[in-house]
Amino acid sequence: MTKSDYEEIMQLLCNRLNSLANSEVTITSETNIISELSIDSIKLLNLIMEIEDTFDISIPINALADVQTVHDLASLISRIKSNQ
Template sequence: MSERQEIVTKACQYLQQIAGSGVSITPQTNIAEELSLDSVKVLDLVMELEDEFDISVPLNLMADVQTVNDLVDLIEKVISENDDTTG
């Protein structure tokens, strides 16, 4: 499984836990509009993903995140930047 696919899978799993089983979540799902997540739930999601991938996501970058794909792009970017500074 590619790193991106792993991030997509984990993000969708966490969102499914937050949103409930009656909701279908895809990479195109709009996190705020379709899932009706408030800022606290979004922060919970980010913290779970930070723990999962051992990263720290700057909260100011979360303003541009609309969809699951946007979130995955951001996580990939943070992981890549961490790799650049540590490797």
């Protein structure tokens, strides 16, 4: 995975999470997706499906258990993408 891959993923996540968030939080890599953005699990799973199609990957739902921050999610996506 290159730095630009990760940055591209981060940029996309920040844009999408901004449009879904119920709060006026400035989203950074360390933002906690559930507790700070008040995004419910259903919206999050729909977002995941959208991201999967964007990058043509499948994200196992058990891997999501370890995801807290935007950085965690971006790292997971880049890891899966680079393993394909």
